[in-house]
Amino acid sequence: MNKKALIHIVYILLITLLAGIFFNISNPNRIQFVANEKRVDFSASDSLLNALRIQDSLQKAADSLLKLSGSREDSLRLALEKHKQDSILAANKTDSLKRIQDSVNAANQKKEDSIKNAQNQVTEIVKPVDIKIDFAKALFDKKYRFLDARDAADFNAGHIQGAMNIPFHEIEKYKDRLNDLPKDQVYVTYCSAACDVSIDMAYYMAKMGFKKVYIFHGGWDEWKAAGYPAN
């Protein structure tokens, strides 16, 4: 390698460095010279996530109460058959059953209220939220809309059940699909596992005014591996 060429390379690199610095400083679209760390913050305090957790625990409590009431009912039936003459005892048992039924109803009411509250809070959040598969499944179970950001060929090869395909690489072409969606609803974006189009699309949607967008990071690969509903 000749020495002159090496000196010229150094000159070219220096000119590049200076031009880059001056242009970036004067550019209205300038960026930081050193980027901030891009962190995926899987939400632990999201309102809807909390509501679904509460709902889950309440559901378990309600199930156990119903089970308890069922077993009590069985024992009551036996008692009634064996001791038909003991009407006072039967009345007491009926009272206790009624109380259990009331507590189940109260638990169900509380569950509905917490979901309603969470849905009311939905409009407050704009920044997309990073989620893992457990929460994605919970949102799927609540019938929220999943948006597949992969290309049509990948989508057709397999996707989360009921998902809508909006290939982010052709977003201008599919923008109308996004425009048709109500902006105050909950959406979950995903792609495959090693990809970023779901993140790009979520932020694109947030900029469009969508109020609640979740990014399912495990994507189609993790969903498929878990054996969850797919088309």
Next chain:
Amino acid sequence: MKKLFENKYITIAARIILGAVFMYASFDKMAHPEAFANIIDNYHLLPYQLVNGLAIFLPWLELITGLLLITGTWVRASLMIYTALLVVFIIALSQALLRGLDISCGCFSVNPSSTSEVWLRIIEDIILLAVSILMLKYSPIDKKNLTENNNLINQTN
């Protein structure tokens, strides 16, 4: 091939084509550094600290290299940088293809909706790389060589 790249006019045409490609590729990246930084980040090759720096300086390196090639200034040095950049681009694109990364190339446009088949870009870059290497090897790209070459042609005539 040697004879072909020793031809003055072929060399000039090749320089202009190589330079124009790099210059064209640099414009959109310079105008949208943030979008280009996102594209670089999507390749998952560099630590995040280096991504913005590369997004700022790489388009300028492309522009200056392209400009020098077209004007015929510091041609050997420009071709060396050109060759090195193309090798890096080919490696980056190939690893993305092999890893199945669903990304936008960012080769000529930073628009994520720009349709660009990665394998097609790799082929393009390989062709440019071949031309660049052949020029480095055979072309009379230094002024001294050019003069010697012209003298030889004159003597032959």
